[in-house]
Amino acid sequence: MKPVVIDARRLLCPMPVIRVQNRVAELSAGTLVKVVCSDPGALNDIPSWCRINGHRVVKSSRTEDEYLVVLQVGEG
Amino acid sequence: MTQQRKAVALISGGLDSLLAAKLVQEQGIHVAGINFFTGFCVEGHTHAIRRQSGDKPKRNNALWVSEQLGIKLHIVDIIEEYKQVVFNPKYGYGANLNPCLDCKIFMVRKAHQWCQQNDFDFIITGEVVGQRPMSQRKDTMPMVSQKSGAEDLLLRPLSARNLPATLPEREGWVDREKLLGLSGRSRKPQIALANRFGFEEYAQPAGGCCFLTDAKYSSKLADLWQARGSRQYELDDIMLLKVGRHLRPKPHFKVIIAREEGEGNFLRGYRKQYLSIDSLSHLGPIALIDGEVDAQDIELAARLVARYGKGRDQAQVEMEIRTPAGASYPLKIEPLTAAKIPEQWLL
Numbered sequence: 001m002k003p004v005v006i007d008a009r010r011l012l013c014p015m016p017v018i019r020v021q022n023r024v025a026e027l028s029a030g031t032l033v034k035v036v037c038s039d040p041g042a043l044n045d046i047p048s049w050c051r052i053n054g055h056r057v058v059k060s061s062r063t064e065d066e067y068l069v070v071l072q073v074g075e076g
Numbered sequence: 077m078t079q080q081r082k083a084v085a086l087i088s089g090g091l092d093s094l095l096a097a098k099l100v101q102e103q104g105i106h107v108a109g110i111n112f113f114t115g116f117c118v119e120g121h122t123h124a125i126r127r128q129s130g131d132k133p134k135r136n137n138a139l140w141v142s143e144q145l146g147i148k149l150h151i152v153d154i155i156e157e158y159k160q161v162v163f164n165p166k167y168g169y170g171a172n173l174n175p176c177l178d179c180k181i182f183m184v185r186k187a188h189q190w191c192q193q194n195d196f197d198f199i200i201t202g203e204v205v206g207q208r209p210m211s212q213r214k215d216t217m218p219m220v221s222q223k224s225g226a227e228d229l230l231l232r233p234l235s236a237r238n239l240p241a242t243l244p245e246r247e248g249w250v251d252r253e254k255l256l257g258l259s260g261r262s263r264k265p266q267i268a269l270a271n272r273f274g275f276e277e278y279a280q281p282a283g284g285c286c287f288l289t290d291a292k293y294s295s296k297l298a299d300l301w302q303a304r305g306s307r308q309y310e311l312d313d314i315m316l317l318k319v320g321r322h323l324r325p326k327p328h329f330k331v332i333i334a335r336e337e338g339e340g341n342f343l344r345g346y347r348k349q350y351l352s353i354d355s356l357s358h359l360g361p362i363a364l365i366d367g368e369v370d371a372q373d374i375e376l377a378a379r380l381v382a383r384y385g386k387g388r389d390q391a392q393v394e395m396e397i398r399t400p401a402g403a404s405y406p407l408k409i410e411p412l413t414a415a416k417i418p419e420q421w422l423l
């Protein structure tokens with residue numbers, strides 16, 4: 001299954017989380033979501049948001065100037 | 077069976093909202109958090125922009141607080157709606173461009189609407205009587221309840237015993253005796269309570285959580301409005317006010333100069349929107365020019381930027397001028413001396 005991609009580059013905390021939150025609200029449980037960010041804080045904030053809202057972080061990684069989080073939408 | 081009552085807590089990420097929510101949670105109330113993003117929040121952005129290589133984790137404290145409490149957090153983007161609060165505060169500004177009373181009324185009103193839409197019973201804030209000069213006074217706190225429309229559904233657990241009983245207290249959803257009667261600016265009772273609950277780490281921003289309470293920030297915002305001839309802003313404008321040195325050599329343009337690497341990286345992201353200046357011959361900061369400029373203005377801006385680079389004492393340095401469209405050209409200039417930069421240029 002292809003993940004839903006959210007481009008949150010050039011957005012600073014908490015905007016990447018808000019983008020994810022609003023998009024995930026429209027998705028069904030089990031959907032994979034790939035978030036691309038340029039704010040390093042996203043590597044803490046998106047997993048934190050996932051933990052409190054019942055979603056699962058599948059993968060997080062960084063390249064030189066981009067940060068990637070893949071999550072799976074939970075039951076909510 | 078007793079009905080499970082539900083409260084929404086305004087979570088700023090600071091200690092007071094953490095404690096207020098915890099006090100109510102301890103009484104068996106289901107608590108969810110709500111956090112409003114105005115664009116002026118100190119939380120998050122500043123940490124993300126600066127000290128990229130710092131040791132402290134770059135976390136969002138509202139999320140962190142919610143994790144400590146084990147509650148869900150709803151972050152709400154109110155950037156557009158909030159402009160009217162900033163432009164036309166009915167109850168005026170505080171010491172700077174901070175419309176604290178209008179802001180609190182606005183946020184409680186939004187939280188009240190959220191309560192109604194999500195079938196929650198009441199609202200919690202971390203307000204303490206006498207803690208803030210504008211929005212947290214004995215005479216203004218009842219105004220917030222009234223003008224927001226929340227009325228007696230707004231509970232301030234840290235100061236409840238100094239205030240008239242709210243509906244959740246009168247109905248016995250929460251036990252008023254287990255709430256507190258804090259007042260004043262001392263932080264000692266909150267710190268003691270944090271220790272009692274076992275919270276070892278928490279944020280206590282000295283100037284509150286909003287850039288509008290900051291004199292320098294407010295003065296830069298006032299300058300922006302004056303230069304543009306109207307009280308308007310977009311998110312990028314107010315983000316850029318948080319970053320770099322802002323100097324206005326002439327009324328029609330200003331220069332934003334990065335102060336360190338993190339700010340440089342952030343400003344670099346705006347090169348497609350603003351004319352930018354970089355140093356070619358020496359190490360130096362990147363800068364943006366905000367305003368309509370001609371060749372003379374660009375030269376003046378480049379000389380100014382060179383003043384903050386390693387070549388500041390050279391007779392001539394080479395800078396790169398880049399247009400938003402991506403075209404660039406080198407420019408040889410003489411850096412301005414400190415004496416040639418009038419104090420009033422610095423915003």
